[in-house]
Amino acid sequence: xxxxxxxxxxxxxxxxxxxxxxxxxxxxxxxxxxxxxxxxxxxxxxxxxxxxxxxxxxxxxxxxxxxxxxxxxxxxxxxxxxxxxxxxxxxxxxxxxxxxxxxxxxxxxxxxxxxxxxxxxxxxxxxxxxxxxxxxxxxxxxxxxxxxxxxxxxxxxxxxxxxxxxxxxxxxxxxxxxxxxxxxxxxxxxxxxxxxxxxxxxxxxxxxxxxxxxxxxxxxxxxxxxxxxxxxxxxxxxxxxxxxxxxxxxxxxxxxxxxxxxxxxxxxxxxxxxxxxxxxxxxxxxxxxxxxxxxxxxxxxxxxxxxxxxxxxxxxxxxxxxxxxxxxxxxxxxxxxxxxxx
Amino acid sequence: xxxxxxxxxxxxxxxxxxxxxxxxxxxxxxxxxxxxxxxxxxxxxxxxxxxxxxxxxxxxxxxxxxxxxxxxxxxxxxxxxxxxxxxxxxxxxxxxxxxxxxxxxxxxxxxxxxxxxxxxxxxxxxxxxxxxxxxxxxxxxxxxxxxxxxxxxxxxxxxxxxxxxxxxxxxxxxxxxxxxxxxxxxxxxxxxxxxxxxxxxxxxxxxxxxxxxxxxxxxxxxxxxxxxxxxxxxxxxxxxxxxxxxxxxxxx
Numbered sequence: 399x400x401x402x403x404x405x406x407x408x409x410x411x412x413x414x415x416x417x418x419x420x421x422x423x424x425x426x427x428x429x430x431x432x433x434x435x436x437x438x439x440x441x442x443x444x445x446x447x448x449x450x451x452x453x454x455x456x457x458x459x460x461x462x463x464x465x466x467x468x469x470x471x472x473x474x475x476x477x478x479x480x481x482x483x484x485x486x487x488x489x490x491x492x493x494x495x496x497x498x499x500x501x502x503x504x505x506x507x508x509x510x511x512x513x514x515x516x517x518x519x520x521x522x523x524x525x526x527x528x529x530x531x532x533x534x535x536x537x538x539x540x541x542x543x544x545x546x547x548x549x550x551x552x553x554x555x556x557x558x559x560x561x562x563x564x565x566x567x568x569x570x571x572x573x574x575x576x577x578x579x580x581x582x583x584x585x586x587x588x589x590x591x592x593x594x595x596x597x598x599x600x601x602x603x604x605x606x607x608x609x610x611x612x613x614x615x616x617x618x619x620x621x622x623x624x625x626x627x628x629x630x631x632x633x634x635x636x637x638x639x640x641x642x643x644x645x646x647x648x649x650x651x652x653x654x655x656x657x658x659x660x661x662x663x664x665x666x667x668x669x670x671x672x673x674x675x676x677x678x679x680x681x682x683x684x685x686x687x688x689x690x691x692x693x694x695x696x697x698x699x700x701x702x703x704x705x706x707x708x709x710x711x712x713x714x715x716x717x718x719x720x721x722x723x724x725x726x727x728x729x730x731x732x733x734x735x736x737x738x739x740x
Numbered sequence: 741x742x743x744x745x746x747x748x749x750x751x752x753x754x755x756x757x758x759x760x761x762x763x764x765x766x767x768x769x770x771x772x773x774x775x776x777x778x779x780x781x782x783x784x785x786x787x788x789x790x791x792x793x794x795x796x797x798x799x800x801x802x803x804x805x806x807x808x809x810x811x812x813x814x815x816x817x818x819x820x821x822x823x824x825x826x827x828x829x830x831x832x833x834x835x836x837x838x839x840x841x842x843x844x845x846x847x848x849x850x851x852x853x854x855x856x857x858x859x860x861x862x863x864x865x866x867x868x869x870x871x872x873x874x875x876x877x878x879x880x881x882x883x884x885x886x887x888x889x890x891x892x893x894x895x896x897x898x899x900x901x902x903x904x905x906x907x908x909x910x911x912x913x914x915x916x917x918x919x920x921x922x923x924x925x926x927x928x929x930x931x932x933x934x935x936x937x938x939x940x941x942x943x944x945x946x947x948x949x950x951x952x953x954x955x956x957x958x959x960x961x962x963x964x965x966x967x968x969x970x971x972x973x974x975x976x977x978x979x980x981x982x983x984x985x986x987x988x989x990x991x992x
Contacts, residue, residue, distance in 0.1 A: 489826040550792075625837050629824045632887075634790055636894060637813025637841030682827035 404685050413693040420700045421471060425463045427704060429711050432459060469597035470703045470717075471696040472605035473662050474672075476613065478695020480651045480658075481669025482676065482688055483616045486623035487647055488554050491733075494669030495655040498557070498648065499564035503537025504530040504659035505590060506568040512586045513579045526589070527660045534656025537564065542648065552641055554630065557648070592665035592718025594703060601661050612654040613692070619647055620684035627682065665699070665718045667725025672698050674732045741766055741930050742787070742816075742898055746795035749782050756782040758954035759795070764898065769924055769931040771945035771962070773938060775975055778951040780934040781821055784902045787932075788818045799898075813841035817896035821903050821934075823887050828874040831867055831886045832858070838893030861892035864919055866912070880907030888916060892923070899923070901933040905940060917944050938983065942966060950974050 405413075426432050436454045441464065443450045450456045480495030488497065495501060510516070511529035518524030541560050549556040572590070579586055622643045625633035634640050658665075675698075676690035699717070702724060706715040742764040749757040757779040764770050772780050786793040789804060789812065797804045799815055807815075817838075825834070838861070839854045862868045865885040875883060884907045891899060899920065905913050921944060924931055935941045941948060942962055949959040952974040958965045971979035 489824065491826070621840060621843075624829075624833070625840060627826050628829065628834060628837065629820075629822075631788075631790060631820045632823065632837070632890075634809060635788060635813065635818040635820065636837050636890070637810035639809045677827065682829050683833060 403683065405680075405689060410689075413690070417471065417693055417696055420697045421467050424467045424470070424700050424704050425459060428458070428463060428707055430455060430458055465599045465602055466594055466597040466703070467700065468599075468602040469594050469605060469661065470699050472602060472609055473594060473658050473665065474668055474696040474699025475692040476605065476609050476654050476658050476695075477665060477668040477699070478672040478676075478691040479609075479613055479616055479688060480655050481695075482673035482684070482691040483619075483623065483647055483651055484669070485673055486627045486684055486687075487644065488558060489627055489629070490558075491674065492670070493558075494673075495651055495658075496565070496664070496666075496669070497561055498538075498652055498655070499541050499561035499568065500534050500537050500652040501655050501659050501664055502565040502568035502572075503540075504534035504656050505664050506537075506572055507531070507533025508589060508660065508663070509572045509575055509586055512589060513575045513582055515582075530660030531656055534652065534659065537568070538649065538652040538656070540564070542645075552644055554644075588716060589663045591716035592663035592721070593706075593714075593716045594662045595714060597661075604657060605661060608654050608657040612650040615646060615650040616654075617688050619643055620688055623647075623684040623688075624682075627684070663716075663718060665721055667721045667729070668695055668699055668702075671725045671728050671732065674729070678732065678735065741768075741800060742932070743798045744783070744787070744795070745797075747783065747786050747793050747797060748795055749779075749786055749791050749793045751791075755954050757786065757793070760786075760951070760954070760956050761795075762949050762956055762959045764930045764932055766928055766930055767924065767946070769921070769933070769944060769946045771941035771948040772932060772934045772951065773936070773941055773948060774951035777953075778974070779954040780951050781902055782954075783951070784818065784820075784900055784932075784934060787816065787900055788820075810841040813894060813896070815896055816898045816900060817891035817894040819887055819891050819899070819901045819904060821906065823883060825875040825883070828876050830872050830874060831878070831882075831889075832862070832871040834875055834886050835861055835867075835871075835889045835893050838890040838895075841894065857893045857895055861889040864892060865889040866915070881909055881912055884908055885912065885916070897929055899929075899931045899933075901931065903934050903936065905935070905937060913940070920944070938966065938971075938979070 422434060422437065425437050426434055432455055437459055440450050440454050440456050440459045444460055477495060484493040484495060484497055485491055507529040508526045511526045516525035516529055518528055541557070541564050545556045545560045546552060548560065576583060576586055622633065622638050625636055625638045630640055672695040673687065673691045676687055676694045680686040680690040699721065702720040703717045706717040706720045709715060744763070745761050747757055747760045748755070760779065760783050762770070772783065774780055782791065785791045787797055787804070789809070804812060835858050839858065842854060862871050865888055867882070867885055867889055870878070870882065875886065878886065888904065904916060904920070908916060917940060920931055923929065945962050947960060948962050948965040950957050950965055950970055957974060958970045968978070968980045
């Protein structure tokens, strides 16, 4: 049967239902389990401006779990969208948002802030976030300028090469800073492994804004990404403005990755595994693959975060450790299935 | 229609195309021939605006380098020599990409004309029964036909084909070349193709250009260009004797 070009409304309704179910599960389950009814009552009453009934753990639901679940879902969607976009643009199934090196740049900024105690008064983790964003943007400018200086046609090979070299350079600098970090080494290590435990509504709003703006740009270039995935020459031959589309996508992905890393640290494998999983369900057409990746990325990270919170409770694991452990196995299985399915 | 004036392409210190000049008139099927590394594909890439060049390439007097990529794609369809499909796109999806320049905006839906062009292109290239097959499962010849179908779906006025007979078996060589001739006969159209098979060039071409070491050494009517002197100078061998020798094996 011929696959349709886009998802129908009921398919979107199905994805939304699955996402909402995963979000509800993550708000309800934790060190203290809250019944679904109490959770819904607390959320509904606070939205409607009504008092929350006695006995409902309002603080846990509204101040701790809900903002965290929102940040996790938005980060998962953003990381997965970026991964799918990079895999299409670079025609490389091993690419993800971190291939460009911007993610390593953002990490370097955050590690610098943590090691030297950079802070913004009144905003918790403001210094770390601010420095991560600043370094992410600086890295993007540097990587693209170097790639352009090497090859005026902005070739994909030049961009990947500079990205990989830059990532190694940033990692070396991070190791250098960590070796002189003294007692701050624990907080730095935890941050680099990725965690969304300090989430609040402001972070969720920042993530949502970045996802709407950058994600909107990425989604609007789905047709072009289909052309790219068949080769840059082919994209040009069918009428795609190759240089402009490539630059627009790279900047959008980098900004989104920069925001995600600055809020949640480096969370590996989400951008690599979930687009592959989505491709098995939705096919390679980016008009379907990009939205499917967003939903699956959000659900994957929500469940990983739930495992991170509950597996060794009261000790909380870093979500990056969970995604990497699950992701590595899942990737091998998916890759095998994909090769067989050819 | 299409005019190249002193087109020069350099890759670092290497001169890949050196002052290449020729024209393509309505109704022409210009066969661009020459040995490996002569600069034929480089000239095709320059026309496709894929490599930086000096000199001028114009379409009806309009500079190609100043045209928007989508406007250019509506006029000129290019079949490249190599294709890399990274994911399991279906044949239909690949052919549909040919309509990119005709569809405006990311929310646009394909109109009935677009759908018709895609179905026609699939039928012409004998791929209707394979339209839902993954590109990764196709043979080289089927993939070549799929990309040819994409160019047909693009509905341009000029076809630029870099070795269109690549991977095609004899039946499809005959079929596709006949198809291109039929496409050309509908008026207002022209074809430029890079060819290695000089028999195909002689059979189907209306004009020819020979390239050697980046330069166009001869351009004009088929008989006028494919002389023993011209061919021997370019290929460094007795081409006519070789071609006759090949044919002799088939005479009863």
